[in-house]
Amino acid sequence: MSNVGIVIVSxxxxxxxxxxxxxxxxxxxxxxxxxxxxxxxxxxxxSVEAIMGAIDKAWSEAGVAILVDLGGAExxxxxxxxxxxxxxxxxxxxxxxxxxxxxxxxxxxxSGGASLKxxxxxxxxxxPS
Amino acid sequence: xxxxxxxxxxxxxxxxxAAHADELTALDQAIGDGDHGLNMKRGFEAVRAEKDAxxxxxxxxxxxxxxxxxxxxxxxxxxxxFGTLFMALGKELSPAPDRAALTAALGKAIAAVSARGKSxxxxxxxxDVLQPVYEALAQGKTASEIADAADHAADATVPMKAxxxxxxxxxxxxxxxxxxxxxxxxxxxxxVAETVEGF
Numbered sequence: 001m002s003n004v005g006i007v008i009v010s011x012x013x014x015x016x017x018x019x020x021x022x023x024x025x026x027x028x029x030x031x032x033x034x035x036x037x038x039x040x041x042x043x044x045x046x047s048v049e050a051i052m053g054a055i056d057k058a059w060s061e062a063g064v065a066i067l068v069d070l071g072g073a074e075x076x077x078x079x080x081x082x083x084x085x086x087x088x089x090x091x092x093x094x095x096x097x098x099x100x101x102x103x104x105x106x107x108x109x110x111s112g113g114a115s116l117k118x119x120x121x122x123x124x125x126x127x128p129s
Numbered sequence: 130x131x132x133x134x135x136x137x138x139x140x141x142x143x144x145x146x147a148a149h150a151d152e153l154t155a156l157d158q159a160i161g162d163g164d165h166g167l168n169m170k171r172g173f174e175a176v177r178a179e180k181d182a183x184x185x186x187x188x189x190x191x192x193x194x195x196x197x198x199x200x201x202x203x204x205x206x207x208x209x210x211f212g213t214l215f216m217a218l219g220k221e222l223s224p225a226p227d228r229a230a231l232t233a234a235l236g237k238a239i240a241a242v243s244a245r246g247k248s249x250x251x252x253x254x255x256x257d258v259l260q261p262v263y264e265a266l267a268q269g270k271t272a273s274e275i276a277d278a279a280d281h282a283a284d285a286t287v288p289m290k291a292x293x294x295x296x297x298x299x300x301x302x303x304x305x306x307x308x309x310x311x312x313x314x315x316x317x318x319x320x321v322a323e324t325v326e327g328f
Contacts, residue, residue: 039204041171043164048200048208071294072206075245079200079209 004110004119005032005058007066008103009051009073011044013037019067019103027107034058046073051080055092063091063116065123067102091116097123130225134328135184135191141320143177146170149316156309160296164205165309172203172211188226192219206294207310210246210255217241232266239263252292253303255310258282262318272322279318283311 006023010016016037023033034057039045046068055064066081068074077094084092093116095102102123109122146153146169154166176183176198183191183198196215200208221234239259243249250260261282265275284307291303294310 039164041204044162045164045205047204075206075209078245079212083197083200 002060002062003031003113004062004106004116005034005060005064006103006107006110007051007054007058007064008033008035008099009046009054009066009077010035010037010069010099011046011073015069015099019100022100023103023107026104027111031107031110032058032060033107046076048076048080048083051077052084055080055084059088063093065106065110065116065119066092066094067097067099067106067123068094069099093120095120095123097126101126130188132184135188136180138321138324139176139180139183139195141324142317143173145316145320146173146313149313153309153313156307156312159306160291160299160303161309162295165207165313168203168205168207169211169313172199172208175202187224189219189222189224192216192222206246210242210310213245214238214242214259228266232263235259235263235266246293248293251289253286253289253296253308253311254293255308255314257286257289257308258311258314258318272326276319276322279315283307283315286311
């Protein structure tokens, strides 16, 4: 059974890459991991095309959990999932969790072989309800 | 719809966005992140570049292609929001819709945009223009009356407090500025209305 993939989507490539660094150092290499950030034109923002690429890169048969920062990152991630379509879309979840803590906790859960549902639930526990 | 008509619609939409790009950016600088004009212009120029290929498709497929291109090129949250509008219209419309079918499809496309943005009319967004346009279309208004309704609706976002998007971070300070997405939606509605009148 493969580990759930983690995708980090920030408006800032520096935040996304830094968050991915933390995941690698704290959790290790067995979790498929990809990040993207920036609008593709050198500015802050997120790009649907880049998010689709990151999902491909972190793809796992066990599914992919996406961690986002601000609203536009969530909207663009949901759009990317819709454009990827079935049969993969139902195995991709955009998490409602703080991006750094969410990514580290989700990756930790994934590294232990947890299911997508368990990984997402762990990330969601970090979110104030 | 003839391919040449669809080409003219794309050209009219791209023209109005290009002509008002600086104004849209200024509106967005007041209460957003200041990239709306440039982003929309980039997206609609990308659509314009492929207008003949898009126009050769059936109306539903052409609208879906426009939507997908906007998603991929506009950037920001506007790409998925405007892209969803066109993609949903393409999904709902038949190749030769009558006015009733167009009205019904617009209603469903507005619901899709609302779901994508997790927003409702009254929150100072493009929905505040789309909803009155839908109502005017349903009431049998003429193309120029629909364009006027869109302009009035965009003006009516000035006193609203933003509840969604970047402008919502400003809270009360968003009051007194027109929403850039509402303005670009009204521009597109007028471009379509004036082009259709000439068919």
